Amino acid sequence: xxxxxxxxxxxxxxxxxxxxxxxxxxxxxxxxxxxxxxxxxxxxxxxxxxxxxxxxxxxxxxxxxxxxxxxxxxxxxxxxxxxxxxxxxxxxxxxxxxxxxxxxxxxxxxxxxxxxxxxxxxxxxxxxxxxxxxxxxxxxxxxxxxxxxxxxxxxxxxxxxxxxxxxxxxxxxxxxxxxxxxxxxxxxxxxxxxxxxxxxxxxxxxxxxxxxxxxxxxxxxxxxxxxxxxxxxxxxxxxxxxxxxxxx
Amino acid sequence: xxxxxxxxxxxxxxxxxxxxxxxxxxxxxxxxxxxxxxxxxxxxxxxxxxxxxxxxxxxxxxxxxxxxxxxxxxxxxxxxxxxxxxxxxxxxxxxxxxxxxxxxxxxxxxxxxxxxxxxxxxxxxxxxxxxxxxxxxxxxxxxxxxxxxxxxxxxxxxxxxxxxxxxxxxxxxxxxxxxxxxxxxxxxxxxxxxxxxxxxxxxxxxxxxxxxxxxxxxxxxxxxxxxxxxxxxxxxxxxxxxx
Numbered sequence: 001x002x003x004x005x006x007x008x009x010x011x012x013x014x015x016x017x018x019x020x021x022x023x024x025x026x027x028x029x030x031x032x033x034x035x036x037x038x039x040x041x042x043x044x045x046x047x048x049x050x051x052x053x054x055x056x057x058x059x060x061x062x063x064x065x066x067x068x069x070x071x072x073x074x075x076x077x078x079x080x081x082x083x084x085x086x087x088x089x090x091x092x093x094x095x096x097x098x099x100x101x102x103x104x105x106x107x108x109x110x111x112x113x114x115x116x117x118x119x120x121x122x123x124x125x126x127x128x129x130x131x132x133x134x135x136x137x138x139x140x141x142x143x144x145x146x147x148x149x150x151x152x153x154x155x156x157x158x159x160x161x162x163x164x165x166x167x168x169x170x171x172x173x174x175x176x177x178x179x180x181x182x183x184x185x186x187x188x189x190x191x192x193x194x195x196x197x198x199x200x201x202x203x204x205x206x207x208x209x210x211x212x213x214x215x216x217x218x219x220x221x222x223x224x225x226x227x228x229x230x231x232x233x234x235x236x237x238x239x240x241x242x243x244x245x246x247x248x
Numbered sequence: 249x250x251x252x253x254x255x256x257x258x259x260x261x262x263x264x265x266x267x268x269x270x271x272x273x274x275x276x277x278x279x280x281x282x283x284x285x286x287x288x289x290x291x292x293x294x295x296x297x298x299x300x301x302x303x304x305x306x307x308x309x310x311x312x313x314x315x316x317x318x319x320x321x322x323x324x325x326x327x328x329x330x331x332x333x334x335x336x337x338x339x340x341x342x343x344x345x346x347x348x349x350x351x352x353x354x355x356x357x358x359x360x361x362x363x364x365x366x367x368x369x370x371x372x373x374x375x376x377x378x379x380x381x382x383x384x385x386x387x388x389x390x391x392x393x394x395x396x397x398x399x400x401x402x403x404x405x406x407x408x409x410x411x412x413x414x415x416x417x418x419x420x421x422x423x424x425x426x427x428x429x430x431x432x433x434x435x436x437x438x439x440x441x442x443x444x445x446x447x448x449x450x451x452x453x454x455x456x457x458x459x460x461x462x463x464x465x466x467x468x469x470x471x472x473x474x475x476x477x478x479x480x481x482x483x484x485x486x487x488x489x490x491x
Contacts, residue, residue: 057392059310075316084398094393098412098486107407108397140488160397 005030006068006164006195007054013062014049014219023049024060025219031164036196038206038227041216042242047199050216051166054197055086068163084112087157091169093149095141095156101128102137105156113160120159127155131185147178151185158189165189167198203246207231215239263459268450272460275446276467282363282432282442287425289368294375297332299405300325301376302383306391307401329376336373342434344370349438359440363432371428378424382417383409415486422479426472433468443467 007030014024024046031037039047052058054065056072056079065072072082096104105124109115115123128134131151141149150170157165167186171179183205190196190209200206206213206227213230215223215238223230223239234240264272304326311319336344348366349359356362386409394404436445447464451457 055396057396080395080398080400083396086396088393088396090389090393090396092389094387094389096390096393096408096412098415108399111403111407112398157397 004032005066006033007031008066009054009063010066011063012050012053012060012065014046014053014058015061022219023058024053026063027216027219027221029214029221029224031195031197033163033195034193034211036190036198036209036211037214038210038212039197039199039214039216040201040203040206040230040242041222045216046219047216048168051168051197051199054164054166055083055088057088080112084160085163087160087162087165089150089153089157089165089167089170091172093141093146093153093173095149095153097141100138100140101133101144101152104141104152105159108156109159124155124159127158128152130188131155145178146174147181150174150178150182154182154185154189164195164197167196167200169199169201171200171202201246203231215242217242259456259459263450263454263456268453271441271446271449272443272463272467275441275443275464278360278435278441279429279432279443281360282367282435282440283425283429285361285364286367286371286428286432289364290371290375290424290428293368293372294379297329297372297376298379298383300329301380303401305384333373333376336370341367341370341431342437345434345438359435359438362438363435363440363442367428367432367435370431371424374424374427375421378417378420379413381420382413385416386412415483418479418483418486422476425475425479429471429475430468 009027009029012024012027013022015022027046027050039050041047049058053060060073063073067082067085070077072079095101096107099107102121102124105127106117106120109120109123110117125134125137128137131154133148133151133155136144136148136152141152144152154165154170170186171182174182179202183202186196186198186205187209198205198210208227210227212224213227214221215230215236217238223234223236230239231243234243300322304322307322308319311322345363345366349356349362353362353365383405390408390412391404394408395401399407432442433444435442436448441449443464447460450460454460
C-alpha cells in the first residue's frame with residue numbers, strides 16, 4: 001500500500017499481567033485520510049482496546065502506531081499535541097456535568113488552542129446548529145436526553161478541529177429511539193470527508209456508511225474488507241458465526 | 249417582676265467590668281486568626297498532598313511502563329506524604345502544638361503564628377484525605393474525556409476534576425473546618441490567649457464560672473452556625489447544574 005497512510009499500526013500489542021491476558025496480540029492496519037473504518041467483533045475481542053490505543057488512553061505494551069509518519073508510542077512524543085488531532089467519543093458521553101453545553105465545547109479550544117472566547121463560542125454554536133441543538137447551548141448535561149448528550153459529545157470533540165474522530169460504541173448506552181439521531185450526525189460527518197474509526201454493534205450503520213469493515217477476534221484483525229465483502233461474503237468461520245449471532 | 253433580669257445584668261456588669269470584656273474580644277480575635285490561618289495552611293497542604301497521592305495512584309501503572317525519573321520522584325513524594333499522614337493523624341493535636349511551641353520554635357515570643365503553623369499542619373492531613381477521596385470519587389471517564397481533548401494531566405485536574413471534586417467534598421470539608429475551629433481551644437496550652445483561655449481568665453479573676461464559660465460556649469456556637477450556613481449557601485449555588 002502507499003506510504004502516506006494517515007494512521008499505520010504495526011504489530012500492536014497490549015498484554016496484561018505479564019502476558020497472561022492478551023487484549024491485543026499483534027494488530028496491523030493502515031487507515032487512509034477520509035476513510036470510514038468500522039470495527040466489529042464479539043465482546044472481549046480487543047476492539048475497544050485497539051481504538052483507545054490510538055490516542056494512548058491505553059498504553060500499548062508492544063508495536064508501533066504511526067500517525068502522519070511519527071511514532072506516537074515513542075516516549076518523546078507529546079501525547080497531548082497528538083490527542084488534539086484525534087477527537088474521541090465515548091460510550092458514556094463523559095460530558096462535564098458542571099459546565100453548560102457551550103462551556104463543555106469551548107473550554108478546550110480556549111484553554112489549549114488559545115482561541116478567544118467569542119471565536120470559540122461562534123464555532124461551537126455553528127456546530128450545535130448543525131446537530132440541531134443550538135437552543136440547548138445554555139443547558140447543563142443533566143437536562144439533556146441521552147441522544148442529545150452524545151450529539152454534544154461529538155461536536156465537543158469537533159471543536160478541537162481533529163483530523164480523525166474515534167467512536168467507542170457511541171450508541172450502546174442509548175435508548176433505541178435515540179440511536180438514529182446520533183447515527184445521522186455521524187453519517188453527516190462521514191459525508192463531509194472526516195476520517196472516522198468507529199467501534200459499534202450497529203451493523204446497519206457499518207453496511208451503509210463504512211468504506212471498510214474490520215472484524216476483530218481474540219486480539220487480532222481476523223478479517224477485513226468492504227461492507228459487501230464482510231457482510232455478503234464472509235470467508236472465515238469465526239466471522240460467519242459472529243454474523244449469524246448478531247441481528248442485521 | 250423583672251428583678252431577676254436586672255440582677256442578671258448586674259452580674260454581667262460585674263463579670264465583664266473593669267475591662268474584662270476586652271479579654272474576651274482579644275480571645276475571640278485570636279481564635280479567628282488561628283482558625284483562618286490554619287484553614288489556609290491546611291488547604292494548601294491538603295491540595296498538594298492529595299495531588300501527589302492521587303497522581304501516584306492514577307499514573308503508577310503507565311509510568312512504570314515508561315519508567316524514567318518522573319516515576320521515582322513521584323514515588324518518593326508519595327512515600328513522604330504517607331509518613332506525614334501517619335504521624336499527624338496518629339498523634340494528638342495538643343502534643344503536636346506543644347512540640348511546635350516548646351521544641352521547634354523555642355524562641356517564639358508570640359504564640360499565635362506557632363498555633364497557626366501547628367493547627368495548619370494538623371488540619372492539612374485531614375483535608376488531604378478529604379480531597380483525595382473526592383478526586384477518587386470522580387468518574388474516570390471525566391478524566392479520559394479531558395485527556396482526549398488534549399488537556400495535559402494538570403490541566404485536566406485544574407479545569408475538570410478539581411471543580412467537580414470540590415463540590416463533592418464541600419459538606420465533609422465544612423465538617424473539618426468546624427472541628428478545626430473548636431480544636432483551636434487547646435491553644436491555651438502554649439500560652440496563647442484564645443477564646444477559651446480568655447473565658448477561663450475572666451472566670452479565675454471573678455470566681456464566677458457560669459457567665460464567662462457560657463459566654464464562650466455561645467460565641468463558639470454562633471461562629472459554627474454562621475460557618476455552616478455560609479457553606480450551605482455555597483453548596484446550593486454549586487448544585488445548580490444538577491437540576
